[in-house]
Amino acid sequence: MKYLLVQEDEDGVEQLWGRCAGVEGLFLDPVPLPREVLTLRGCSPDGLLSAVLADPDASSRGLGDVGVEVWADEQPVQWWTLVDAVVVAHQPHPADPARYDIVLGAGVREEETFFELPEAPRFKLFAGTTVAARSMGRCTEVEGLFGPRADPAPLPMELIGCQAVEPLLKGTQRPRRWNGSWADLLVLDRHGAVMASRTVGLAVTGARPSVLGGGLEDITLTDGGDDRPLPAVRPVWEQWYRGAPVEPNLWAPYDARGRAEWLELTTRGWRGREPGPDRTGGEHHLDGRFVTDVQGLHCAVAEALLGPGRYFGREWNSFKDCLHGGFGVVPPFTLVWHDSEVARRALAGVVEDPEGRLTYFEESVQLLERYGVTVVLR
Known part of the structure; x- marks a missing residue:
């Protein structure tokens, strides 16, 4: 069985x-979300959306996933994702030629509802759904956003x-x-x-x-x-079916999606273990040869601190939580990051810092140091 x-x-x-x-x-x-037609009314475009509208062939241009924040006064009250949004058509807004009415095709997914919808909401648009997603503008209405949808x-x-x-x-x-x-x-x-x-x-x-x-x-x-899980990550499950990993870098051959599933499996493994006292001090060595994406960074950090197949966060917030203790090791200690230049180069374009000043690699090093870790980059 x-x-x-x-x-x-x-x-x-x-x-x-x-x-x-x-x-x-x-x-x-x-199952793909059904495609819907939405209209951004009175839109002041910015960033990617502005660049797309400046293109004479803007129609049918893809925007990727678009984050929509619904605001009341000075706080967001809802958050939606327009999945694989495409510009279908656009025209100047009748009341203000400097703004636009933009017709989009997209799948619609409600992510979070914090408060009731106000009578006169405002809408902010973002290229993507991460904390550091770039602004794509604002609009006065997103026609079709709040329509009924069958489960x-x-x-x-x-x-x-x-x-x-x-x-x-x-x-x-x-x-x-x-x-x-x-x-x-x-x-x-x-x-x-x-x-x-x-x-x-x-x-x-x-x-x-x-x-x-x-x-x-x-x-x-x-x-x-x-x-x-997706069929594409079945090889990761087959690896874990043989038993909890005991060799280093078994996660390295997988792509970002496979590495994310590897981190998911370490989470279940952590839940099944009795928490022991945190170790502190000492020197840990991180093999940085395969840290070519965010998921690889978290796989390598956990392996360096606790050993193969162990859990020490799988994204930014859980990583920060682990540094508070309760997961097997707690600062202060020394982390020697070998081949650190691999991660520095690979993550040069990955920015989660809301102010856009630090890459994910730089911010991770800074976070470790802020919690009392001596990071030695080699």
Whole structure:
């Protein structure tokens, strides 16, 4: 059995609901958002949007993902993403020829709602969705942004060779009359240790005798969840299935997407370990030969401080949290960063600093030093 279905009770204790030999539909490409037409009214373009409108062939020009902040008075109240936005058409705004009405095609995703929508909101546009995203201008209205949208249809998942126990057993006997809410699907490595977990819906569409025999069942879950890994990162999971990494730089051959999934798996591994006392002092050596992207930087830092397959943050905020302690090592200590020029060059164009003064590499070094780490760049 390679998979366990568990659900936490009111006391946070995991209760076993079933064991399964296989899962079909664990890896899945996301369903693209439906394309919509939106109109930016009274827009004062800036940055990338201004450059696109200056092009005589602006129509059908891609803008990438566009962040939209909805403001009331002096604070943002909502945040949206226009996915893969494309300029369809534009014209001068009737009330002010210096501004524009711009028609976009995009997928629309609501990211965050902080407060209720005001009667007269203002809109700020950004090229991308990171903290350091560049301004693309402002507008008085985004026509079509707040329209009703149907939730995407859930995508099923097949549990193969499943040994269900109560109460999941009731769901397999009368699937149409039973809804089991949500549970965690725990993925085991070849040694039986939990290497990953995903949330799945326990509504059962159907159950039948398993193709594996032995009194087992094949169970169809109506909703396999929306946080399933991409098929492209399957090789990373296969690596971890052999067991928790014990050799350095096993993450290095993967691209940024694979390295991000590697960091995701270290997160689950960290949750499964009992926290021990933090070590401090000493000298740690970072192998910088493969730090060619942000994900590689965090893989290499964690490996230098704690060893292969360990967790020490997977992006900026979690990295900063780890430096406060509670994750196995805490400053002060010395970090000798070998081949640091590789990261300096590779991350020269990656800027998360809101003021745009420091690259991700420079800001990471500065953060380490601010928390009491002596960083030696070699």
